[in-house]
Amino acid sequence: MVDRTELRTDLADESAQVDALVTALPPGDWARPTPAPGWTVAHQIAHLAWTDHVALLAATDPGAFVATVTSAPDPARLVDAGAEEFLAPPAELLARWRAGRAALADALAAVPTGEQLPWYGTRMSAxxxxxxxxxxxxxHGEDVADALGVTRAPTARLRHVVHLGFRTLGHGFAAHGHAVPTASVRxxxxxxxxxxxAHGPADAADRVTGPALDLCLLVTQRRHRADLDLVATGPVADAWLDVAQAFAGPPGPGRGPAGAPTGAARPGTTGPGAARRGVAA
Incomplete structure (x- = not known):
């Protein structure tokens, strides 16, 4: 049984860590480019604020959430447009993000167990x-840290990202137009x-091993598999590392290997800018 209170605490702590990266930044540093092409540090925080806002709608007013999707002038630019809409001077943007994530935490705590919330192409429990x-x-905190030249120490909160990455294994194949494999992966x-x-059957022939941080960087498309210390055993496990994505929606180009041009696509991947940034949209 998932401990929802623990989950919300971990989300609050993760948000506070990213908050600490930007709270004392000089205004000029908010304009620093991040690894997501065209996005500055301010865009990254604005995106988090916008996504918290639409998640709040999904939790409190599903009809209004659906309307934001159906009324979008250009669905392919929904995420970029959302970030642009929430851009503001640093102090205002930071206050907006803080208020929005606090409101979302309260709303998610109030969602009855078992209720499914609408999301982009799917439905989700609280x-x-x-x-x-x-x-x-x-x-997105990784993108901000990269832009600022900061290396963040990985925490136990990454267990949630690992779990989500594993749970979305089939989605990664489907999103790339491949048949979802029937073989289990450990x-x-x-x-x-x-x-x-550990996730998956202990006796599965297909296996992925390595540092948890590296798997999290892969499934969020923050690093190319060639730059990570992940070992795949078996054809399904190996194929997964090329299509893994822990976010909903279409696949993005992902990040190219170290030394490749910024935004370089991985072989065989396509997708709009939203997925390129590795968002949960």
């Missing part, structure tokens, strides 16, 4: 929505504090 928000907050990754986080 626990899944909280996990997705944590995954996205961490991933994931065994080394947790930041030691120990192993």
């Amino acid at each position: 626990a899944s929505m909280t996990t997705a928000r944590l995954m996205e907050t961490w991933a 994931v065994e990754v080394t947790a930041p504090g030691g120990g192993v986080w």
